[in-house]
Amino acid sequence: MIDDDEYDQIFKINAFISHFLHIPFPEQLDDDTWALKWAQVKWLMEKGIITPKKAENGL
Numbered sequence: 001m002i003d004d005d006e007y008d009q010i011f012k013i014n015a016f017i018s019h020f021l022h023i024p025f026p027e028q029l030d031d032d033t034w035a036l037k038w039a040q041v042k043w044l045m046e047k048g049i050i051t052p053k054k055a056e057n058g059l
Contacts (some may be wrong), residue, residue: 016041020050 002010015028017037026034044050 013038013041020044020052021045 002045014026017023017034021037023029023037026037029037041050045052
């Protein structure tokens, strides 16, 4: 079962995937594709290609 903090984190990750990769409904991706897209967003952040504001929880 997913608790509220995990749900919030997944919600934010889905928003990043949707916004930066232009995927309208990332929650509909299969788990492997979703993980790959999240890895792509993280790589873009690490390289400074995209620079979203950092939240208190580090996302």
